[in-house]
Amino acid sequence: MAIQKYDVIVVGSGPGGGIATYVLAKAGLKVALVERGPRLRAGADYNAHADVYENLDRRLSSGKRGVMSSVWSDHAARDHFTGVGDRPGHGFLPALGGRSLCWAGHSLRFGPIDFKRWPISYDEVAPYYSKSERLMQVHGMKDGLSNMPDGEFEPGVPYRCGEKMLKVGVERLKKQGRRMEFVAQRKAIPTQSKPGGRTVCHYCGHCMKGCEVDSKYTSANTPIPLALKTGNLTLLTGTMMTRVRMSKQGARVEGIDVVDREGVKQLDCKALVLACNSVETPRLLLANGIANSSGQVGRNLCSHFGITVVGLFPQIRGRDASNDDGTDYYHSLLTGMYWEQPSPKFDGTYQVQCASGLNPTRLFRDAPGWGSQLKRNLLDISVTHVNMNMQGSLIVSPRKYVDLDPDRKDQFGIPLPRVHLHYEDNDLAMARDVLDTCQEVILAAKGTVYSKPREIAPQELVIDGNHWVGTCRMGTDPKTSVVNTECRSHDIPNLWINDASVFGWYPEKNPTLTNIALSWRAAERLTERMRKGEV
Amino acid sequence: MQRRDALIVLGGVAIAAPAKLDIANYKPRFFTAAEYALVDELTELLLPEDGTPGARAAGVRYYIDTVLLYSDASAQRLWRDGLAAAARDAESRAGKPLGSANASEKNSFMEKWAGADSMFFRVFKGLTIEAYGHSDVAQRLHFGYKGNHAVHHFTGCQEDHQA
Numbered sequence: 248m249a250i251q252k253y254d255v256i257v258v259g260s261g262p263g264g265g266i267a268t269y270v271l272a273k274a275g276l277k278v279a280l281v282e283r284g285p286r287l288r289a290g291a292d293y294n295a296h297a298d299v300y301e302n303l304d305r306r307l308s309s310g311k312r313g314v315m316s317s318v319w320s321d322h323a324a325r326d327h328f329t330g331v332g333d334r335p336g337h338g339f340l341p342a343l344g345g346r347s348l349c350w351a352g353h354s355l356r357f358g359p360i361d362f363k364r365w366p367i368s369y370d371e372v373a374p375y376y377s378k379s380e381r382l383m384q385v386h387g388m389k390d391g392l393s394n395m396p397d398g399e400f401e402p403g404v405p406y407r408c409g410e411k412m413l414k415v416g417v418e419r420l421k422k423q424g425r426r427m428e429f430v431a432q433r434k435a436i437p438t439q440s441k442p443g444g445r446t447v448c449h450y451c452g453h454c455m456k457g458c459e460v461d462s463k464y465t466s467a468n469t470p471i472p473l474a475l476k477t478g479n480l481t482l483l484t485g486t487m488m489t490r491v492r493m494s495k496q497g498a499r500v501e502g503i504d505v506v507d508r509e510g511v512k513q514l515d516c517k518a519l520v521l522a523c524n525s526v527e528t529p530r531l532l533l534a535n536g537i538a539n540s541s542g543q544v545g546r547n548l549c550s551h552f553g554i555t556v557v558g559l560f561p562q563i564r565g566r567d568a569s570n571d572d573g574t575d576y577y578h579s580l581l582t583g584m585y586w587e588q589p590s591p592k593f594d595g596t597y598q599v600q601c602a603s604g605l606n607p608t609r610l611f612r613d614a615p616g617w618g619s620q621l622k623r624n625l626l627d628i629s630v631t632h633v634n635m636n637m638q639g640s641l642i643v644s645p646r647k648y649v650d651l652d653p654d655r656k657d658q659f660g661i662p663l664p665r666v667h668l669h670y671e672d673n674d675l676a677m678a679r680d681v682l683d684t685c686q687e688v689i690l691a692a693k694g695t696v697y698s699k700p701r702e703i704a705p706q707e708l709v710i711d712g713n714h715w716v717g718t719c720r721m722g723t724d725p726k727t728s729v730v731n732t733e734c735r736s737h738d739i740p741n742l743w744i745n746d747a748s749v750f751g752w753y754p755e756k757n758p759t760l761t762n763i764a765l766s767w768r769a770a771e772r773l774t775e776r777m778r779k780g781e782v
Numbered sequence: 783m784q785r786r787d788a789l790i791v792l793g794g795v796a797i798a799a800p801a802k803l804d805i806a807n808y809k810p811r812f813f814t815a816a817e818y819a820l821v822d823e824l825t826e827l828l829l830p831e832d833g834t835p836g837a838r839a840a841g842v843r844y845y846i847d848t849v850l851l852y853s854d855a856s857a858q859r860l861w862r863d864g865l866a867a868a869a870r871d872a873e874s875r876a877g878k879p880l881g882s883a884n885a886s887e888k889n890s891f892m893e894k895w896a897g898a899d900s901m902f903f904r905v906f907k908g909l910t911i912e913a914y915g916h917s918d919v920a921q922r923l924h925f926g927y928k929g930n931h932a933v934h935h936f937t938g939c940q941e942d943h944q945a
Contacts, residue, residue, distance in 0.1 A: 296930060299916040300841060301803050307852040314849075314916060405938025415945040449932035460932075562943045572929040573936045607915040607925045612908035617896040618889070619832045625911065626925060692945045 253279045253481070254777065256503060256516040258488045258531075261345025262759050263746035263766040264522030265466025266379070270770035271520075272474035276777065279514055280480060281505060283487040284322075284341030286467065287348065287457075293318040295456035299608075315608065318342075318457030319349040328526065328664045329652045333705045335668035336712020337526050343484050344467030345524070346713060347759070351455050351575055352434035352463050353600070354385045354760040358394030360586050364752035366723050367732050369396075375764035380435075383464040383763070384444055387433030394586040395430075395756065401438045403431045407571055408563040409603025409633040410579040416692030417581065427684075428583035432600070435464035435760075436574055445469065452572030452606065483507065489659050491519065491535045493739075500741050506659060518773060518782050522745040522766065525715035529649050529748060530664035532719070538736045543729050545649035547717040549753040552670070552710045553597075553637030554678050557697040558689035560631050568630045571604030576634065578602065581688065582755065593676040597639030598755040599685060605629040613698070632697060633689070637681040638711065640753045642673035649718050666715075670705040678703045716758055719748035734769035741782050745769050805841040812851040812858065817865050821846055823880050824868065825910045827892040834924040837910060840917035846909055864902030868895060 254276040257268050268280045287293065294316045303314060313320040324339040340346045356376050359369040373396070379385075380399040388403035406414065417429035436448045436458075446462045454463050461468040474480040483505070490504040492513070502515035521528045529545040532538050582598040584590075607629065614624045641647060646669040651662040682703060686696055700707040722728025725737035734749050736742040745766040747758045776782050810818040825837035825846070837843070850858055872880040875894065876887040883891070895903060914920045921927040 298918060300805075300845065300918065303845065303848050307848060314912075404936055408939040408941065408943060411939045412943060412945055448936075449934070450936040451932055452929060560943075560945075562945055563941075566939075566941055566943075569926050569928040570933060572933075573938070578938075605925060605927060606929065607921045607927050610908075610912050610915050612911050614911070617828050617892055617907075618830055622829055622832065622834070622836075622924065625915075629925065 250502070250513045250515050251279070251481075252515040253277050254516065255279075255518045255520055255773070256281060256514055257520040257522060257745070258503070259345065259522035259524065259527070259746065260343050260466050260471065261522060261524060261746065262347045262350075262466060263762050264520070265344065265347065265470040266763045266766045267520050267522060267743075267745040267770040268480060269470030269474045270767055271774060272477045272479040274771075274774040275477075276479060276774065278474070278480050279516070280471070280474075280482050281486050281488055281503070281514070282341075282343050282482075282484045284343060284345075284484065286343040286484050287318065287322060289457060289459040289461065293321050293457040294459065295453035296451070296459070315456065317349070317453075317455070319455070323349075327657070328666055329655060331665055331667045332646075332669040333708070334710065335666040336710055337664070337666050337715070338713035339524065339527065343471070343482075344465040347465040348457055348467065349455055350463075350713070350759060351577065352436050353577070353757040354380065354383060354387075354398075354433050354435045355580075355756040356396045356398055357754055357756055357761050358392075358396055358586070360394045361752065361754040361756070366721060366751065372761070372764055372768065375768045376760065379760060379763045379767060382469060383435035383760075384437040384441075385433055385435050385760070386438040388431045390428070390430045392428055392430070392583060395582065398433065400433065403433070404438065404574050404578060406431065406579055407573065407603045408566050409560055409631065410601055412560040412563065412692045412694060413579065413581070413601055413633055413635075413688055416688040416690070416694070419691045420687060426584055426588065427581060427688075429579060429581050429601075432574075432578055432580055434574055436462055448574060450570075450573050452575050454575040487659060488531065489661065491531070491537060493537065497537075498739070500739060516741075518741040518743065518777065520743045520745050520770075520773070524746055525718045525748045525750075526649050526664050526666060528744060528746055529718040530651065531661070533651050534661050538719075538729060538738045538742060540738050541726055541729055543720055543727065545718050546645075547643050547720045548647045548649055548666075548715060549641050549643050549717045549750070550711050551638040551714045551755070552641055552674065552678075552708050553639055554681060554700045554703070554707060554709070555637070556635045556682065556685035556689070556699045558633045558635070558685075558694040559628065559697045560633065560692065560694040562693070563631055564627065566630065568605040571606065573604065576602040576604070576609070577636070581635065581684075584684065590677075590680060592680060593673045594642060595640040595673065595677060596755040597637055597677055597681055599635045599637050599681065602634040602636070603632060628697065633694070635685045635688075637678065637685075638714075638755055638757070639674070639677045639681065640755055642671055643717065643753075644671060646671065668710060670708055674708065675703050675705075678708060714758055716747040716750035716753050719744045721749045721751050733772040734765060735772070735776075743769055743773055803844075805844045808844050808847075810843075810847045812847050817862070818843060818847060819881060820865055820869055823888070824865075824892075824906065825913075827888055828896075828907060828910050829914050835919050837914055840914050840920040842910055842913040842917065845913035845916070849909065849913075860902060860905060864900075864906065867902070871895065
């Protein structure tokens with residue numbers, strides 16, 4: 248079979264791969280997007296609105312996990328990695344759009360203080376934040392914060408009653424001199440219609456289960472269809488990259504081998520973009536033995552981790568709680584504690600995403616009592632609770648990294664990735680501070696603490712297996728970094744990495760908006776260099 | 783209601799629709815009849831009808847039987863053993879099987895059983911709460927939940943709460 252030739256092959260259709268595909272195809276380059284998973288159909292392949300009891304037997308008898316249909320529970324990869332140490336997760340959704348199908352849409356700009364520890368400045372990334380927010384249709388309130396700049400927002404979504412109480416607590420603590428801010432969340436979900444825009448949100452609260460009206464931004468509903476319209480994109484779903492083919496001297500990428508339902512194929516390219524996520528991208532580089540003269544591929548692994556504190560506010564008992572669904576659970580954010588003045592007790596920062604609202608499927612299995620008292624408690628806790636969930640940055644160290652499992656391979660013969668996570672003193676010190684702060688905020692607003700971790704110890708900490716970053720770190724020194732400030736490999740001049748593997752220092756903020764902005768910027772640089780004949 | 787008595791015609795082809803769930807006439811597939819009756823009693827004691835629907839009206843016993851049918855062997859054993867122990871406990875306290883006890887005797891047993899807070903009781907309570915929370919009947923009539931569908935606006939908190 249003839250080898251198919253492209254200007255650029257993009258591997259992986261998640262947030263980074265999707266935007267790269269769009270930018271490159273719009274620039275007139277011939278692009279192939281290789282995605283190992285299928286294109287999923289909302290409503291047919293996942294349906295969060297479906298009645299649980301009516302569908303229970305059908306779901307469980309077919310081996311599906313969980314009682315509610317969601318794009319995650321029904322399509323996430325399983326047994327696809329080896330975890331070592333403190334229960335690391337590795338969220339992986341092999342489908343067109345990747346985990347942009349199941350993300351909550353939280354879109355927070357990193358700030359100028361964050362970028363001081365990067366080799367690029369906030370000002371260089373800001374135009375790409377703006378472009379990304381407009382395309383993604385991010386909603387939010389303008390807050391004027393020093394280190395989480397406002398963006399190009401559609402109208403923001405208001406707090407629920409419990410979150411308003413948290414704001415009261417925060418304002419009281421601020422009057423006592425505490426540094427903290429309580430703001431509304433910012434999400435890539437349209438709240439107003441615009442020409443060419445997506446469907447406006449209908450506030451059913453099922454964002455993370457898969458948006459069935461394609462209101463929430465995904466790679467599959469926005470950049471990829473736009474790329475297809477250019478006529479420059481060949482979309483190859485159900486297609487797994489199995490090998491990167493290098494030139495005879497090993498200096499350049501010639502193309503890739505893939506496997507699809509017809510068998511093995513070869514695709515050639517002038518440039519290769521990897522966007523498989525911060526565990527899969529280093530895995531594939533290590534398996535192919537490329538781009539790692541620095542020894543940093545798989546290293547500098549970071550994510551967010553946390554604890555959860557639940558409070559109750561009796562003051563909001565008796566309110567109308569008939570429809571709290573909104574844009575899924577977390578509508579607000581506690582942040583800004585340690586931007587200008589770092590904590591003396593730990594390095595790094597954290598934020599606390601805050602939620603509230605009645606939803607009977609959010610269970611309180613430990614609600615006290617039995618009989619009528621238990622029924623009253625279940626209702627009361629649902630109506631009056633707040634959920635404060637820590638998102639803190641792990642301390643980066645040699646004890647946290649990705650490598651290859653020497654014993655286990657996937658069905659293509661590629662070694663599975665191994666994710667090593669060991670919580671350290673800094674992580675515990677950060678979690679202790681979060682526990683104190685959350686309790687103080689609840690009590691300042693005259694609430695009570697309903698639940699909290701029994702102790703701050705590794706077994707009580709929960710990793711976010713969807714927020715991994717840093718494993719192909721960006722830097723100016725090829726000895727200590729994998730890609731340069733354009734996300735181009737130091738070692739291989741026609742290899743780019745367009746996912747969150749490239750992240751430098753990781754603040755408390757969710758990664759995806761920055762992933763998309765950096766990928767947009769990197770794709771523009773790739774296009775310029777290709778036009779100048781420098782690739 | 784008979785299974786497969788509804789047909790959908792799509793594009794000229796008749797397809798059997800999935801039979802509508804009929805909890806009232808459902809025969810347990812994991813539990814024995816006696817175990818199922820005990821689950822019905824215990825879940826209704828834990829979450830009783832008291833002005834809003836209880837576990838029985840919500841169909842909780844069907845949910846638990848179905849979940850356990852597809853659970854692993856250790857979960858199934860835990861429930862079989864736990865229910866047998868609860869049945870023995872109830873009979874020794876009331877002097878008769880729980881199903882034959884009066885309301886006061888049943889409540890007295892549940893109070894003691896809940897108070898002992900055994901590992902199985904916690905598992906039982908957790909799954910019963912889960913089944914109840916996912917029931918359309920309980921959602922609407924106990925929790926007053928009107929969500930899980932489309933609305934044009936999200937108004938958020940509209941009230942002035944005193945903190």
